[in-house]
Amino acid sequence: MERRTIGAGALEVGAVGLGCMPMSWAYTGSRQRGDASLRTVHAALDAGGEAATLLDTADMYGPFTNELLIGRVLKERRGEAFVSTKCGLLVGEQHIVANGRPGYVKRACDASLRRLQTETIDLYQLHRVDPEVPVEETWGAMAELVAAGKVRALGLCAVGARAVRRTAHGRPRPGMHDTTLRLLERVQQVFPVSAVEAELSVWSPEALDALLPWCAARGVGFLAAMPLGNGFLTGTLTPGQGFEPDDLRARHPRFTAEMMAANQPLVVGLRRVAERHGATPAQIALAWTLRQGPHVVPIPGAKRARWAEENAGAAAVRLTEADLAEMAALPPALGSWD
Numbered sequence: 001m002e003r004r005t006i007g008a009g010a011l012e013v014g015a016v017g018l019g020c021m022p023m024s025w026a027y028t029g030s031r032q033r034g035d036a037s038l039r040t041v042h043a044a045l046d047a048g049g050e051a052a053t054l055l056d057t058a059d060m061y062g063p064f065t066n067e068l069l070i071g072r073v074l075k076e077r078r079g080e081a082f083v084s085t086k087c088g089l090l091v092g093e094q095h096i097v098a099n100g101r102p103g104y105v106k107r108a109c110d111a112s113l114r115r116l117q118t119e120t121i122d123l124y125q126l127h128r129v130d131p132e133v134p135v136e137e138t139w140g141a142m143a144e145l146v147a148a149g150k151v152r153a154l155g156l157c158a159v160g161a162r163a164v165r166r167t168a169h170g171r172p173r174p175g176m177h178d179t180t181l182r183l184l185e186r187v188q189q190v191f192p193v194s195a196v197e198a199e200l201s202v203w204s205p206e207a208l209d210a211l212l213p214w215c216a217a218r219g220v221g222f223l224a225a226m227p228l229g230n231g232f233l234t235g236t237l238t239p240g241q242g243f244e245p246d247d248l249r250a251r252h253p254r255f256t257a258e259m260m261a262a263n264q265p266l267v268v269g270l271r272r273v274a275e276r277h278g279a280t281p282a283q284i285a286l287a288w289t290l291r292q293g294p295h296v297v298p299i300p301g302a303k304r305a306r307w308a309e310e311n312a313g314a315a316a317v318r319l320t321e322a323d324l325a326e327m328a329a330l331p332p333a334l335g336s337w338d
């Protein structure tokens with residue numbers, strides 16, 4: 001697979017990674033597919049060929065079970081993977097809370113290393129900033145983990161879309177990523193940022209405004225989260241289909257029957273481009289993210305091996321300027337978080 005180089009230390013990864021979250025968290029059927037999930041991770045590593053496949057996990061996915069799952073694979077195939085995990089969010093009985101205290105971050109890293117059955121995490125990301133702790137203190141503790149050889153590089157996840165008010169039709173207000181950009185400037189003073197992880201897809205292109213250019217200007221990698229629009233852009237979901245109560249789409253305004261029907265033109269448009277390339281809508285959605293910059297690595301989530309194989313195939317799709325213009329002319333997605 002094509003390789004991409006990101007961030008401080010010129011980290012090299014395969015162009016298409018694997019988002020491991022759906023195997024353990026926030027999706028219908030998460031937690032019930034142990035062996036199928038293992039096969040999915042193996043399929044993603046197989047598809048990477050000589051390039052290390054970026055596996056994106058977090059201690060909160062499960063919680064903890066996703067890292068345990070990845071650890072089972074890493075035990076056998078560490079050299080074929082580039083491991084990204086995250087700290088800073090604690091799953092409680094009722095709420096998810098941020099914890100950015102330095103002592104906690106260091107303990108969380110040791111626990112992740114044990115679960116992942118590895119001596120080094122390739123990319124350690126701060127999942128959310130703790131409003132009670134100056135981010136410089138949290139980042140300083142993470143930098144000490146690099147100095148200790150437990151972590152190779154540091155990343156920051158953007159604030160969630162729901163933390164930012166949008167206009168009625170789901171378009172972001174100007175400056176949607178202002179908070180993240182301010183945080184990035186602050187942590188850069190302490191230790192270099194190697195990657196930013198944030199939503200980027202055909203139906204959520206907001207990162208193109210300022211966040212992606214910020215990364216491009218500094219050689220910082222961009223991990224495109226939710227590149228398949230939580231599955232919608234693959235064209236395999238049916239308007240009105242149900243989701244389990246703890247599936248993030250059960251509360252997502254774009255996944256009501258009405259909004260899924262209203263956003264079908266996006267799927268139709270992706271399918272049209274896909275037919276010209278002998279590809280699938282999912283591959284076209286991922287090829288679009290790859291075209292947004294050489295520092296972009298999409299991390300499509302999947303818990304089926306055949307999806308991981310298909311998604312890896314997106315690296316071979318070459319979109320033309322005409323394809324891109326056609327996709328840019330697709331109607332903006334409807335459905336707001338407000």
Ligand SMILES: NC(=O)c1ccc[n+]([C@@H]2O[C@H](COP(=O)([O-])OP(=O)(O)OC[C@H]3O[C@@H](n4cnc5c(N)ncnc54)[C@H](OP(=O)(O)O)[C@@H]3O)[C@@H](O)[C@H]2O)c1
Nearest residue numbers: 019021225226227228229230231234282300301302303307
């Ligand atoms: N930093 C953050 O705050 C944050 C937030 C969200 C996500 N993320 C990361 O980003 C990754 C990607 O986001 P995501 O997983 O939420 O959303 P996504 O990649 O946009 O979509 C995942 C969904 O698409 C389906 N899918 C994948 N490939 C497919 C294909 N080829 N054909 C049909 N369906 C396909 C999966 O189905 P199956 O489940 O049936 O396989 C899954 O339901 C996550 O796994 C996670 O690592 C990070």
